[in-house]
Amino acid sequence: MSSHNRVSTPYTKNLFASLFTPFPKSFFAPLLSLFTLLLAPSLALLLSVMLFHQAEAQTSPDTTEESVPTTEPAEQTTTSAPGVATKTGAPGAATTTGAPDATTEMDANNPTDEPLAQQLHDKLKSEALNVRIILQSTANYSITEDAFANPNQFGLGPAMVMLRGNLDKQFDYKFMVNFNRPSPVMDVTLGYRIQPNLKLNAGLQKPDMGLDLLPSPAETDFADRARMVNTMTNVRDIGVSLDGQFDAFDLNVGLYNGTGLTGTNDGNFMILAKAGYTFDISPAEQLYVGFNATLNTTTSEPVGNTGYISDRDRLTYGFYAKWALDTWFGAAEFMQTRFDNVSLGNERDSITSFYATAGYHLTDTADLLVRWDHLSFDLESNRGSDLVILGWNQQLSSLMSFQTNLLADFRGDSDEFGLVGVFQFYFK
Numbered sequence: 001m002s003s004h005n006r007v008s009t010p011y012t013k014n015l016f017a018s019l020f021t022p023f024p025k026s027f028f029a030p031l032l033s034l035f036t037l038l039l040a041p042s043l044a045l046l047l048s049v050m051l052f053h054q055a056e057a058q059t060s061p062d063t064t065e066e067s068v069p070t071t072e073p074a075e076q077t078t079t080s081a082p083g084v085a086t087k088t089g090a091p092g093a094a095t096t097t098g099a100p101d102a103t104t105e106m107d108a109n110n111p112t113d114e115p116l117a118q119q120l121h122d123k124l125k126s127e128a129l130n131v132r133i134i135l136q137s138t139a140n141y142s143i144t145e146d147a148f149a150n151p152n153q154f155g156l157g158p159a160m161v162m163l164r165g166n167l168d169k170q171f172d173y174k175f176m177v178n179f180n181r182p183s184p185v186m187d188v189t190l191g192y193r194i195q196p197n198l199k200l201n202a203g204l205q206k207p208d209m210g211l212d213l214l215p216s217p218a219e220t221d222f223a224d225r226a227r228m229v230n231t232m233t234n235v236r237d238i239g240v241s242l243d244g245q246f247d248a249f250d251l252n253v254g255l256y257n258g259t260g261l262t263g264t265n266d267g268n269f270m271i272l273a274k275a276g277y278t279f280d281i282s283p284a285e286q287l288y289v290g291f292n293a294t295l296n297t298t299t300s301e302p303v304g305n306t307g308y309i310s311d312r313d314r315l316t317y318g319f320y321a322k323w324a325l326d327t328w329f330g331a332a333e334f335m336q337t338r339f340d341n342v343s344l345g346n347e348r349d350s351i352t353s354f355y356a357t358a359g360y361h362l363t364d365t366a367d368l369l370v371r372w373d374h375l376s377f378d379l380e381s382n383r384g385s386d387l388v389i390l391g392w393n394q395q396l397s398s399l400m401s402f403q404t405n406l407l408a409d410f411r412g413d414s415d416e417f418g419l420v421g422v423f424q425f426y427f428k
Helices: 014-020 025-059 115-124 227-232
Strands: 130-142 153-166 171-178 185-195 198-205 237-246 249-256 270-282 285-296 301-303 308-310 314-325 328-341 347-363 366-377 385-395 400-410 416-427
Touching: 227 328, 227 347, 227 366, 237 270, 301 328, 308 328
Parallel strands: none
Antiparallel strands: 130 153, 130 416, 153 171, 171 185, 185 198, 198 237, 237 249, 249 270, 270 285, 285 314, 301 308, 314 328, 328 347, 347 366, 366 385, 385 400, 400 416
């Protein structure tokens, strides 16, 4: 979601051999416990929802509840990529930075056979005020003894509320908080649409630095983003950006503090440039390709979550592709950052990562996915690994879904295995 400049590692040969090695008998006891703890309740919930809808269809009157027309501002994102299936399991449509418009009927996220979802939509959606809510409950289970994947615990994912809307004279706004963070404010963005295909944004926002960074946590293919995101990027930063959409071509340029959510600045900035293009190969097939680069001139900048400090002039660049065809979809992305590593004697260092994702729409509400995620460090090669993820995304209703990931992290002498589950409410 890439150019594989390193297609194997000394231990990659053991990847598939490890998968087919017979497990000891003691391996199945914790798996049975996990099934009871995590998967069984999810399947029971799915069965209950199906039975409920069946009973409702048999007992409900023929008349349908009349819905109140509402309006909703169009989603304005920084890419025009054809959407790969999200947690809803449905293929996404291409998004653009075109002029705001409004819909007068309930969107596909809230079908009319769910009257309570319709009520929520009617109360919280308008062109001037559009409310979005994300709530996640998580569960982690470590199959191996070395406590992989935040071992054996329940947790909370994002608890987000976003307010956004269009205003008079081509202005708009966005404000988002995540109550499951020490510093809850995530987005404070003011926008002005210069032309129908050109928009200026100012404030705290996501820099357009790659494919897997941009989707909301409710719309990522897997429970966690690709590791390159937290390793190499500032997920949020304060600055100004200019988004443009010209038919199949899109671009983004920006100037940011380069210090993430801290809000501080030493008088130096991070410069960003990104460009992408959508190819309509056929009515049922799209291919999106893009390239992005940043130069962060900030002194003593933390490098993601690595614990490293960059002296200044940190260069980060990457390219990616996303493809969708009927029931199949895929993505690949490459990213590398180069910097003077203050933490390691000011030596010139680099971090490289790439991933490839393939998915299949099993049904209208279910997706099966697989991802290979590679991460390597130049000066500390023992920190790298290859992460393989098998995923199942299931939509239970227009607002509720769950996601299960089986993870295998291959580090040569310390392979680790774990399971992650996410139960989600997403009102968009």
